[in-house]
Amino acid sequence: MTDFMELVQTRRSIRKYEDREVSDEMLDKIFEAVRWTPSWANTQCWEIVAVRDPVQKKKLRETLPPKGNPAAAAVEKAPLVLAVCARSKISGYYKGEATTKFGDWFMFDLGLATENLCLAAHHLGLGTVIVGLFDHDRAAKVLMLPDDVEVAVLVPVGFAAKSPSAPKRRQIAEFVHQARF
Ligand SMILES: Cc1cc2nc3c(=O)[nH]c(=O)nc-3n(C[C@H](O)[C@H](O)[C@H](O)COP(=O)(O)O)c2cc1C
Structure with a gap:
């Protein structure tokens, strides 16, 4: 699949996966797409934690609310979960001061990086779902993040067992x- 519009339009949030590993070669291509994401003053604040260990994935799942998040099982059952994180107070900052009324732009840069990640995965025939509804402080502990690194989203990755309609x-x-508006 090479057509850009087709790639964008056919990417779906995938919440059920085949029992099949994601190779390191595929993962490297996904990371390469993240690497080329545009960012505030090219600050590249993203940090990614790749989780394959079933125990750790279960612990991440437990950071989601017990009910009401349709991606809960995906976090535990996907062969791979990418935690998209950022160093805080870099993006949007100049000499330690926020330069706009929006303060830290890490969420924006991570949004771009996450879309690159998901589209690259889709291009490789992999499914993803972006998961934002969870206890971020609890997940930071599971991921052993330093104090100046925040996790924004978890992205389970795997071969789609089921693809929903758009x-x-x-x-x-x-x-x-x-x-005018
Ligand atoms: C920032 C963000 C957070 C999201 N969080 C969740 C989530 O916690 N659980 C979930 O099942 N889907 C989550 N989604 C996926 C959206 O529900 C999904 O992208 C939207 O319904 C459109 O469907 P599509 O991705 O298949 O086009 C999130 C998407 C974004 C961009």
Whole structure:
């Protein structure tokens, strides 16, 4: 699959996986896509923790609410979970001071990195789901993060066992404004 629009439109959140490992070669390609993500002043604040150990994956799952997150099983059952993290107070900062009203831009840079990650995985025939609803402080302990590193999302990765149909998107005319809002 090479067409960009097709790649973007056919990526789905995958929450069920085959019992098949993700090779290191594939993982390297995914990391290469993350590497080339644009970032604030090229600060590249991202840090990724790759988790394959079943015990650690179970502990990560336990950081999700017991009910109400459809990706809970994916965190435990995917062959691989990538924890997308960032060093704080780098992106959007100049000489230690936030330069805009938004403060730390790490969430923005990680969003871009995560989309590169998911699209690269999809291009390789792998499925992903971005998981944002969990206890971030608890997950940071499971991942043994230093104090200045935050985890933003967990991304289970694996070969899709089931691909859902595409959830509806807003029409372009609903979000594009000409000259004024
Ligand atoms: C920042 C972010 C956080 C998300 N968190 C979760 C989550 O905690 N659990 C989950 O099942 N899906 C989560 N998703 C996936 C969205 O529900 C999904 O992308 C959306 O419904 C559109 O479906 P699609 O990815 O198949 O196009 C998250 C997506 C994003 C971008």
